[in-house]
Amino acid sequence: MHTPKLSKLVVAVAVSLLSWQVTATCSTDFTPIQQIQGDGAQSPLAGKTLTTQGVVLGTMYPGSKQPSLLIQSLKADSNPATAEALMIADSQLAALYQPGQLVQLTGTVRELGKMTALTNITASAVCAEQQPLPKLQLQLPVKQLNDWEALEGQYLVFPQTLVVNDSYPLARYGEILLADRRLMVSTEVKKPGAEAQTFEKQQQLHEIWLDDHSVRQNPEPIPFPTGGLSADKTVRVGDEVRGVEGFLVQTKAGYRLLPTKAPAFASANPRSNTPKTKPDGALRVASFNVLNFFTGAGQTPQFPTKRGASNADELVRQQGKMIAALSAMDADIIGLLEVENNGYATDGALATIVRLLNEKLGSTVFAFVETADKPGTDQIKVALIYRIASVKPLGQPAMNMTGPFVRGSRAPLAQSFVHQGSNTELLVSVNHFKSKGSCPKLPGADNDNNDGQSCWNAARVIAAKTLASWLATQPTGQKATHQLVIGDLNAYRLEDPVTTLEQAGWQHLPGATLDKNGAVHWSYVYKGRSGSLDHALATKTLAEKLVQFEHWHINADEPAVLDYNTEHKSKNQLKNLYAPTPFRSSDHDPLVMDFKF
Structure with missing residues (x-):
């Protein structure tokens, strides 16, 4: 609490x-x-x-x-x-x-x-x-939000199996969000505007926060799952919880259930140590937001870095998780996002990633695409690394540092490759559009207009249009009918930036993304809602070659406290909550896709 x-x-x-x-x-x-x-x-x-x-x-x-x-x-x-x-x-x-x-x-x-x-x-x-x-049996969803007010202070028993939807405040305040199903970002499954608003209002009837019945901050042990959290014993979004009962109280943050007995947690969304196996002869492309990987090279003092690790120990821990994830992807081309924009020197962020990855793999397996020394004006950049034995760069790497990519959206990177196993050429563009946060102070098109797309939507739409026009010019100097856009577009599946690219002829991968309960795919969890900020879109000819697609769920569903950071952790927690595994190596899940030519 x-x-x-x-x-x-x-x-x-x-x-x-x-x-x-x-x-x-x-x-x-x-x-x-x-x-x-x-x-x-x-x-x-x-x-x-x-x-x-x-x-x-x-x-x-x-x-x-x-x-x-x-x-x-x-x-x-x-x-x-x-x-x-x-x-x-x-x-x-x-x-x-x-x-x-x-x-x-x-x-x-x-x-x-x-x-x-x-x-x-x-x-x-x-x-x-x-x-x-007097215990009241209560089934989610409630009929209306006001129902909670009429239940204030009462002893509630939830006979149904509930589902974990958020664990972000778990380590700090001992809270997890439960619902009767996985809750989705409204614009992941509904059109922005009235449809999305109605959908979200309905979803709010399905959730309740489970508190640890304590006012302590940074509780130790961390209360959920029952028995305590560790690097090996996690609680993931999508896991099931039974036997939930306790007192309903209201705080400034909303309604909380204070359990009177320990609930039973069951794994219903198990970890996967690797993505699905790559088919023989396939080309695998991945996209991974590495969550502000900064080495601090070139700054004095080196730590804290501007956005990433606060000290040398945190950097080692961050590297351990990131390299575990990258090495397990078995990818031929990987688009990277949120890499420190500090050049290509051996101690720079991108060179460090490739060096550590090659050390993990035991030889010089990967190389990076080199462009301008410090492209754009942001502290972070996008990057491409590739498996030397699988693909070969063609033409010249290209970056667009004009218009919306001068400030806000990061400059996109495009590189043509030839897949040496099939002698097929393709262009890969990695992108990172402007985020939804830090809303403008003055009124205008980029303010939050409450349609579900948050702030800077207009800027992201301009970025999408500019990207499509730029890629149509074949910026690498190689004519490629097979083109692929990957990255963090900071827009959910049905939001304007994604549909703008579709209207320009790009096909969203893996195609149909919805089932009767919402989206099949998600790469991010925010405030108890799951959705895809990370996307892959291909030209028609390349989309036809897709044989496998996966959001590898190693991060978004995991408690944030399992990451590399050391703040607010005891000595025991520094040891027990960390492992150099892919899990919570970032806050975004990587995309992994296979093409067969």
Whole structure:
């Protein structure tokens, strides 16, 4: 749980630690919990001092400095919009009372953070023992988002198998996002605009965050999967979770389920140590965003690098994962993205990648395509490396450093090759369009217009049009009917930049990408939604030669804490959460595709 989100609640709970007394009998004259909660976001009785009654469900955040009780009415009312449970903000009572006790309390109603609570308890009594806990069976999706407000504080049991959809805050706050299925980026499966908006609104009914029932930051051990996370014991997006039950609370970040028992995790999206086997005689092309691989060469001091490793240890760890991934791809041509734009010297980023990859493979297997020393104005660039025995460069490498590629979108790189096994020529262009973040401050076409495409969509469309026109000129000096565009277009499958390229005659690989539940392919997970920012598009003649295509899911589905970074990790975690394997070598999954001529 995010401690900052609870700061107001914790402060308010501390204020409530006044003296209380246990009375001998329970009055029949009390205010039902439902009347205290009301049918809105806040209590209609806020500020009132009153007496209420309920069964103790348990304690919120029992290991914190200021735990609170949760009680629930013995009898539900007829209004589905009113919550049946209430927070009792008194740490002394939280330590005294046990689940199943029917208690009566007198105090003042307040809104603490996002929850209605009874504070400043002046009287309390146990009315009965061993009452059954009122547990509500709940199936996702809920009918409407307001349903969660009416369930605030209650004990919920999810009888269905749930699916992990996000683990980004797992290591920092002990939270994972669950839903009844994998949730997709709206514009991955629906057209931008009204269709995408409606789809996303519906998806929000399918999810709930599972918290570790703690206010600690950087918990150790990391709570999920049950038994703790490690480099070898992961929890991936797509994995299944059963036996989920606990208390529903509301924080500034939204609704969270605090588990009362350990849920059962099951692998439903297992790791794959390598991509699918390359068919005999096929040409394999891959695209890989290496997530800001910076060596710091040429800067003083070398560390921290401008975007990547903060120190020498992190660089070694980053290299270990990246090279494990690259060497396992078995590719003949690899497009690289987010490589430090620091030239081609032996200590530069691109030369370092090729040197380490060749060392891993035991001989000089790969070489890089060399262009301008520092193309474009960005700190990162795209690059191409190739297997010397499989392909041979033809003509001249070309980069477009005009128009949208001066600033924003990185300058695209194109190189023609001949596949020596089939004597077939093709052109490969690697690309990295402008990201969706850092929205412009002034109004205009590049602002977020709420159609699902976020910011800078117009800039990405211009980049797509410029790229298509440029490649039509055969910029490498070699006439190639087989052409391939790969890279991170920072646009999901049905967004304008991708469809702009399709309208220009490029065919999206691998063709049909949708099934009845959404997209078959994804390369990125963001805020609990899966989608493809990374794409491959080919001319018709080359698309016809495709025999195999894969998003190799080694990164997007993995917890971010399994990456190379050392911040916010204990000595044990630095050891146990890291392995020089492909998994979480980046935040993007590589694309791997095979062509047979």
